[in-house]
Amino acid sequence: MTTKRPAAIYVRVSTEEQATEGFSIQAQISDLERYALQNNFEIVSRYVDEGFSGKSIEGRPQMKRLLRDAEKHNFEAILIYKTDRLSRNTKNSIEIAEALKKNDIRLLSITENIDLTDHMGMALFQIISTMNELERNKTVDRVKWGMTERANQGHYNGGIVLGYDAVDKKLIVNEDEARIVQTIFNYAEQGLGLKAITRRLNEAGLRTKKNNSFSTHSIKNILNNPIYIGKIRFNQVKDWAEKRRKGKNDDYILSDGHHAPIISMEQWDAVQRLVKKRSYTPVRSETPTLLGGILRCPMCGKGMVIGHSTGSHAKYRIYKCGQFHNKGASVCRSNTIRAEIAEKTIFEELTRIVTDDAFLKKLVEKVNYERQNKEQPLLEEKKQVEKRIAKVQIKMKNLKEKILSHDDLIDLFKPELLELQEELKHLQQQRDELSLEFSKEDTEPVDYESLRKLLTDFHRVLSSTSPEEQRNLLRLIIKDIQITKDAPPRIGRRVTRVNLIFDFTIESLHEQAYNLLPKVYPDYDFVEAFNPRLLDGATLANFNKSKLGEVMASLSILPLASIRFTPINLHRPINLLHEH
Structure with missing residues (x-):
């Protein structure tokens, strides 16, 4: 009997593809399983990125896990449905393929009959990847052009807005919500500021379209939205995914809409004059906000x-x-x-860490114990997350059945369905991160001297830098700070927990952890040596060989580079005050 070859399957589908093309995860898995059975492969691992875009590797936890497992040679081949499942970006697709090839892992696209083992397969793969990216860009341009034309013609391009319901792609006034909008404009016309309006609405128990309490930000958006005078505004922000609100576009579209206005032009003009009069560029406070947010x-x-x-x-x-x-x-x-x-409590505790050897040793012992015994709490946490995923999926299924049986209820259930989709995506990401923890070989003990050196150097810089730099540095090692609920007379509230988190994992280096290194070790030129984008597809093995990895090793930071401290299961974080 022929021995079956171990293989893994990778499937991906974005939320948009699921909605518009019915391109489901299960359909891909079924075809891949059928191919494996027919071609003598045994599927030993499954990697599923559900609801993730193929634009880049960043943000796809299962693709990152796949690349890590490939380095361990857990399988001989990767089966994919189509090459665009890897990425719709040619550069990323080629990087993934090269990483697998270096580890002698075959990459097979079952619908395109491509095997990257030979040069012809790689050449064909590059051509198809380029075509996939070109097609994606063309699709984006077509969609953008279509939405621009709709906006020019006065049609709404989607999104929920207080005061209106979307019915058959048309905006219909929601009378109950319209009264809230009118109340907001009335308050503004009376001269009330954003905070005063927000407070009154929340005290009255009024809610936003998403059933949240109002904030100053949501009130400001309503007062600045010309949709309430019958206008359609579009393309106010360019490249939202990358630039967010910094990508402001002065050349946006403003056209007459087909919907009924809620606010009169006279009131709109009056409110805009008052808003402009009240608005100002806030003066940057000289007061340090060292612990704001944490x-x-x-x-x-x-x-x-x-x-x-x-x-x-x-x-x-x-x-x-x-x-x-x-x-x-x-x-x-x-x-x-x-x-x-x-602030005094935090600085005293950080000072105590670097001066009290007995305490630091106890801290390291606890971390190493948790690293050696991490599986059970992670398993329990993953089980709870999977239960929540199942409940959300049942709710979504019930809603979809209602929508299918009653077309007139689409607009009623759409907001709830969108919220459930967001919740599901968040839970799936949480589950994937927990799965990722199981695949990491991070049970190696944390070295006491390495941690002591890092903390000592960190404390030295923290004690001698500006308040703004202190604020940034504290956010690199403190997850959060908790305080007492009660405030006894003459004593007031006190800090009860200081939860530390040191994260030099590759995922964290993508974000902000690498910023700590040049601040703590200014003699090393980290900025030129390292670009976070170079970490796309990186694994611990090839990272250690990089310039940054070598520098971190020379500073005795490794094995800290490969751990989370505390671990991802933060139900029992390292608490300075309680450990002392």
Whole structure:
């Protein structure tokens, strides 16, 4: 009997493809399983990126896991449905193919009959990858052109907006929501500011289209949206995915829409004059906000922001709940803590780490114990996430059945369906990250001397730099800070937990962890030596051979480069105060 060859399958489908083409995950898997059976392959691993775009490798956890496992030679071949499942970017596709080829892993596209083992297959692969990218760009251009034409003709291009329901691609006034919009404009015309309007709406129990409480940001967007005077605005931001709000486009489209206005032109003009009069460029505060965002509200868990309070003798700095600051007392309370007390506690604890050898050794022992015994908590967490995924999928299935049986209910259920899709995507990503942890060989003990050196150097820089740099540095090693819910008289709230996280994994280097290195080790030219984009498709083995990897090794940071500290399971984070 012929021995079957171990193979893995990789499947990917974006949310858009699922919606428009019915290009399902299960359809790809079925065809790949059939091919494996017919060609003497045994499927030993499955990698599924559901709801992820093929534009780049970044953000696709299963593709990253596949490349890691390929280095371990867990299989001899990768089976894919089509080459565009790898990536719609030619450069990324070729990088993936080259990485697999270096590890003697065959890459087989079953519908295009391509085997990258030989030169002809690689050449054909490059041609098809180029054509895939060209087709993607053409599709993007066609969609953009179509949406531009629709906007020019006064048609709405989609997205939910308070005050209207989308029915048969037309905007129909939602009378209940329209009254909320009118209330907002009435308040603005009376001279109320964003915070005052937000507070009144939330106190009245009114909600946004997505059933959230109002914020100053959502009120500002409503007051600036010409859709409420019967206009269609389109292309206000260029390259949103990359530039976000910085990609502002002054040459946007503004046309007469086919929908009924909610606000009169006279009121619109009056409100715009008042908004312009009240608006100003905020002066950059000289007050340091060292812990803003990482200090957590003890009630709602959201980040806290800096503020001021006047005592019996003087004005002093405080941190207060960001939700309270932006949405008012109906959403949360201020839950203030003296900034001086919170910041002093953090600096004292960080100093204690580098001066108390017994404490640091205890900390390292705990981390190493958790690394050696991480499987059970990760398994339990993954099980809980999978249960939540199953519940969301059942809800989505029930909603889809209702929509299929009652076409007139599409607009009623569409917002809920979109929210469930977002929740599902988040949970699937969480599950994939947990799966990724199982595949990592990160049980190697953390070296005490390496960690002590890193913390000592970090503390040296932290103690001698500007408040702005201190703020940035603290965010690189502190996950969050928790405080007491109660504030006893004359004592006030106190810090109860300082949760550390050191993350020099390749995934983190994509984001911000690499910024810590040039700050702590200024004599090394990290900026020129390293570009985060070079990490696309990187694995620990080839990263260690890179210039940055060599520098990190020379600084005795490895094996920290290959771990999360704390691990991804943050239910039991490293808490400085409780460990002491």
